[in-house]
Amino acid sequence: MDFVETDVNVRYAETDQMGIVYYANYLVWFEVGRVAWSKARGFHYADMESKENRFMIVAEASCRYKSPAHFEDDIIVRTALGKATDRVIRYRYEILKKSTRQVLATGETAHVIIDRDFKPARLPKHYRGYFSLPSK
Amino acid sequence: MDFVETDVNVRYAETDQMGIVYYANYLVWFEVGRVAWSKARGFHYADMESKENRFMIVAEASCRYKSPAHFEDDIIVRTALGKATDRVIRYRYEILKKSTRQVLATGETAHVIIDRDFKPARLPKHYRGYFSLPSK
Amino acid sequence: MDFVETDVNVRYAETDQMGIVYYANYLVWFEVGRVAWSKARGFHYADMESKENRFMIVAEASCRYKSPAHFEDDIIVRTALGKATDRVIRYRYEILKKSTRQVLATGETAHVIIDRDFKPARLPKHYRGYFSLPSK
C-alpha cells in the first residue's frame, strides 16, 4: 500500500464543545488527503472536473475514531489507493498525530465516476495510469 | 423595517471548544435567513439561480456578537431587506435567543447580482417586486 | 426498528461545487437526528453533558450515498437506536427526500460513553430507560 502524506493543522473551527475535533471533519481531511494523493500521482483533481468533465462522487465513507485530535495539533493525513476500476475508485486513509505518529483514525471512501449530468462514466483514458490501471 | 423570522436549533457541529457557537456560523445563519426571507416574499432563491441564471454573490458581510449561543438553543434569525437596487441588494439580520428574545448578534450583508460567467448583471424584471423595486 | 423523524432544509453552505450536498455534511445531519431522537425519548443530550458529565464520543461512523441532495431540498433525517449497552450506543440513520420519501443515504454511528476526562464510563442509571436498557 502506497500512502501519500500531507499535513493539516487543526483549526479552531474544527473543534466542538467536547474540546476535540468534530467527527465530520475527518471526512474533510480525507478529501484533503485525496487532493494531495492526486498531486503526488501527477494530476490535479480540479482539472479532472474542469477539463475532462469527470467527477468522483462519493458513494461510501466510513471512519473509525481511535483517539481524539485537538486544536493546533499537527496532523498527518495518509491516503492510499484501494481497489480501482475505471468506474469505481476506493481510497484508504490514516489520520496520525504528527509528533508521535499515533494513529487517531482510519477510514475508507468509495467514489463513482460520473459526468456533468450525474450519469455513470469512465475515467478519461489518459488518467488510467494515475490510478494504476493498465492503459487500454 | 420588515423582518422575516425563521427558526434554527443550534447543532453540535456549530459549537467550538469554547463551548459556544463558532463565529463563522452566524454567516451561515444569515444565509438561512435570506432563504426564509425569499420564501416569505414569494420566490425560491434556488430558482433564481437555476431558472434565471442570476446569482447573488456576497460582496460584504459583517457581524457584531453580543452574547454567545449554545448547543440546542432555539434561535430566531430575523432578516430584513436593506437598501436595494437591481444590481446590489443589502440585508440586515438579528439573531435572537427564542426563549427570551435576547439579541445575540446583529449583522449586514451586501450582494451583487451576477450572471453565470460572474459578470455584473441585473435582477430579472419579474423579480423587482420581490425586492420592493418599482416595475419598469 | 423505531425511527424518529426530523426535518432539515438544505443550506447553501452545505453544497459544494458539484452542486450537491458535500458528503461530510450527512454526518452533521446524523447528529441532528440524534438530538431529535433524544428529545423524542424524553431527554436533552445537552443535559447529559452538562448535568451528568457523560459524553457520547463517536467511535465509528459510516454512510452510503445513493442519490444526491440539493440546495433548498426538504430532507427527513430518520434515526433509530441500534445495539445499545450502558457503555456503547449504536444508531442507524436514513436520509430521505421529503417530497418523494426517496432514500438518499443510509448510515450508522457507534458512540462510547466517557466522562469529562475522556475515560470510559457508563450511562447514568436514570438514562438507561431512554436507551431501552433494563433498569438495574
Add this chain to the structure above:
Amino acid sequence: MDFVETDVNVRYAETDQMGIVYYANYLVWFEVGRVAWSKARGFHYADMESKENRFMIVAEASCRYKSPAHFEDDIIVRTALGKATDRVIRYRYEILKKSTRQVLATGETAHVIIDRDFKPARLPKHYRGYFSLPSK
C-alpha cells in the same frame, strides 16, 4: 502594519454550488491567520486558553469580498495586529491569491479577553509584549 503570512489551499468542502469558496469560510481563514500570527509572535493561542484560562471571544467580524477563490487555489492569509489594549484586541486581514498576489478579500475582527466564566478579563501580563503593549 506588520503582516504575518500563512498558506491555505482551498478545500472542496469550502466551495459551494456557485463554484467558489462559501463566504463564511473566509472567517475560518481569518482564524487560521490569527493562529499563524500568534506563532510568529512567539506563543500558541491554545496555551493561552489551556494554561492562562484566557479566551479571545469574537465581538465583531467583517469581510469585503473582491474576487472569488476557487478549489485548489493556493491562498495567502495575511494577518496584522490592529488597535490593542489588554482587554480588546483587533486584527486586520488580507486574503491573497498566491500565484498573482491579487487581493481577494480584506477583513477585520475584534476580540474581548474573557475568563473561563465568560467574564471580561485582561491579557496575562507576560502576554502583553506579544501584543505590542508596554509591560506594566
